[in-house]
Amino acid sequence: xxxxxxxxxxxxxxxxxxxxxxxxxVNLKAGEFAADRVRVPTPQPSTPEQVATAVAEVVDSFDxxxxxxxxxxxxxxxxHGVARSAANVDDSWIGTNVEKVVAKTTGRSVHAVxxxxxxxxxxxxxxxxxxxxxxxxxxxxxxxxGTCMVVDGTLVPNLELGHLELDGFDAESRAAESARExxxxxxxxxxxxxxxxxxxxxxxxxxDLIVVGGGVSKKHAKFLPLLDLRTPIxxxxxxxxxxxxxxxxxxxxxxxx
Ligand code: BGC
Numbered sequence: 001x002x003x004x005x006x007x008x009x010x011x012x013x014x015x016x017x018x019x020x021x022x023x024x025x026v027n028l029k030a031g032e033f034a035a036d037r038v039r040v041p042t043p044q045p046s047t048p049e050q051v052a053t054a055v056a057e058v059v060d061s062f063d064x065x066x067x068x069x070x071x072x073x074x075x076x077x078x079x080h081g082v083a084r085s086a087a088n089v090d091d092s093w094i095g096t097n098v099e100k101v102v103a104k105t106t107g108r109s110v111h112a113v114x115x116x117x118x119x120x121x122x123x124x125x126x127x128x129x130x131x132x133x134x135x136x137x138x139x140x141x142x143x144x145x146g147t148c149m150v151v152d153g154t155l156v157p158n159l160e161l162g163h164l165e166l167d168g169f170d171a172e173s174r175a176a177e178s179a180r181e182x183x184x185x186x187x188x189x190x191x192x193x194x195x196x197x198x199x200x201x202x203x204x205x206x207x208d209l210i211v212v213g214g215g216v217s218k219k220h221a222k223f224l225p226l227l228d229l230r231t232p233i234x235x236x237x238x239x240x241x242x243x244x245x246x247x248x249x250x251x252x253x254x255x256x257x
Contacts, residue, residue, distance in 0.1 A: 009027065009028050009029050010025055010026065010027060010028060010034060010065075010068060011025075011026055011028055011068060011069040011070070011071060011248035011249065011251050011252040012024070012025050012026065012059065012062070012064055012068050012069070012070045012071070012248055012251075013026050013070075013071050013072075013073075013118075013243070013244035013245060013246070013247035013248030013249075013251070014055055014058060014059070014070070014071070014072040014073070014244065014247060015072075015073045015115070015118070015243035015244050015247065016042070016051060016055065016072055016073060016074050016075070016089070016115075017042065017075060017088070017115070017243075018042060018046070018075065018087075018088030018089060018143065019041065019042055020039050020040070020041055020042055021039065021040050021041075021042055021051065021054050021055055021058055022037050022038070022039045022058070022243075022244060023037060023038055023055070023058035023059060023062075023244065024036065024037035024038070024241075024244050025062060025064065025068070025248075026244065026245050026248035026249070028248065028249060028252055030126075031122070031125060031126025031127075031238075031245055031249075032126075032241070032245070033241065033244070033245075035062065037241075037244065038058050038061045038062070039058075040054050040057055040058055041054075042054065042089070045090050046089045046090045046093075047090045047092050047093075048090075048092060048093055048096045048098075048101045049101070051089070052101040052102050052104065052105040052106075053105050055072065055102050055105060055106060056102075056105035056106045059106045059108070060106075066108075068108075069111065069248070069251035069252045069254070069255040070102075070106065070108050070109070070110045070111065070251055071110070071111045071112075071113065071118070071246075071247030071248050071249070071250050071251030071252075071254075072098065072099075072102055072110055072111070072112050072113070072247055073112075073113055073114070073115040073117075073118040073119075073243045073244075073246070073247045074089075074093075074098050074112055074113070074114065074115060075087040075088055075089060075114075075115045075144075075146075076089070076093060076094075076114065077114060077158045077160060078098060078112050078113055078114050078117075078157075078158065079158065081097050081098060081099035081100065081111075081112050082095065082096065082097050082098070083095070083096050083097075083098050083112075085160075087143070087144050088143055088144075098110075098112035099111065099112045110251075111247075111250060111251035111254045111255075113157070113246070113247060113250050114146070114148075114157065114158055115140070115146055115243055116138065116139075116140050116146025116147055116148045116159075116213075117148045117155055117157050117158070117246070117250070118242070118243045118244075118245075118246030118247040118250060119138065119140055119146070119148065119213050119236070119238075119242035119243050119246050120136075120138030120140075120146075120147075120148025120149075120150060120155075120211070120213070120242075120246070121148065121150060121155050121246040121249060121250055122238050122241075122242040122243070122245040122246030122249060123136075123138055123211050123213065123236050123237065123238060123242060123246075124136055124138075124150045124153065125245075125246075125249055126237075126238060126245065127211075127236060127237035127238040127242065128211045128234050128235065128236050128237045129150070129209055129211050132208065132209050133152060133208070134151070134152065134207075134208035134209070135149065135150075135151050135205065135206070135207045135208050135209075136149070136150045136151075136207060136208065136209045136210075136211060137149050137201065137205060137207035137209070137210050137211070137231075138150070138210075138211040138212075138213060138236070139161075139162075139198075139201075139210065139211075139212055139213070139214075140212075140213040140214040140236075141175070141176055141177045141194075141212060141213070141214040141216050141217070142176065142177050142178065142214040142215060142216070143176060143177070143178045144162050144172045144176050144178070145161070145162030145171065145172040145175060145176050145197075146162060146214075147159045147160070147161035147162055149205070149207070155250070161201060162176070164197075164200070164201075166196065166197060166200055167196070171197055174193050174197075175190075175193045175194055175196075175197040177214055177215065177216040179193070180216075187222045187223050187226065188226060190223060191223045191226035191227060194223065194227060195226070195227050195228065195229075198210060198227060198229055198231075198233065199229060202229055202230060202231045206231075207231055208231070208232075209231065209232050209233075209234065210229070210231050210232070210233040210234070211233075211234055211235070211236050212224065212233060212234070212235055212236060213235075213236035213238075213239075213242060214236075215239075215240070217235045217236045217239065218235075218239060220235035
């Protein structure tokens with residue numbers, strides 16, 4: 001038997017966002033936290049060294065096995081560990097190897113993924129798209145729009161469909177939850193924008209299911225019924241926990257391959 005790789009039923013997930021850094025150990029069988037999560041505010045300015053130090057503070061508040069897989073979400077395109085963009089975090093992240101800076105402060109090997117990829121992957125494993133075959137598109141509506149596509153259980157990483165140009169605009173600048181608040185839209189007014197956005201997405205991608213996440217998804221009854229799409233569209237189930245759970249699951253997956 002190989003001793004070099006251990007398969008875990010547990011992993012640790014960390015969600016790095018513009019305002020908070022949250023972490024918890026995750027029970028991967030159940031798809032839920034194995035202990036209460038710990039949150040620290042995102043340091044300002046949110047430069048790589050400062051954020052990585054805060055991440056270490058979160059990790060160190062738990063007594064974790066040395067080789068537990070550790071996953072972090074980051075609000076940016078993450079290509080092979082390197083941030084290629086930066087949404088709501090300091091621009092100095094662009095070109096930074098997130099995995100390396102966090103490994104340095106935590107003393108652990110780390111797997112970094114885009115925030116929407118983590119949340120969407122968690123929904124397909126344990127949440128609203130659990131057991132769904134085919135193409136699942138997950139969109140998180142928040143400050144921006146994060147998107148994730150999972151095809152028969154396989155994640156297609158870094159789909160930046162929030163930045164699709166639609167009617168001459170960056171789509172997220174009109175359809176994100178922050179645009180609803182900024183423009184003081186009614187639910188109907190916002191739903192018109194979402195209708196345009198999701199209809200366009202379904203015309204291009206032909207998903208089998210669309211899952212809508214982000215904080216506003218808990219108010220789904222106010223806007224999802226107003227949408228007229230051919231694709232079934234449902235609210236996310238894991239809510240705020242999705243990022244941490246997805247990061248942990250993807251880290252465990254990466255450790256196995
Ligand atoms: C970024 C994505 C991110 C999303 C949600 C977008 O502005 O480009 O990488 O997933 O916001 O945070």
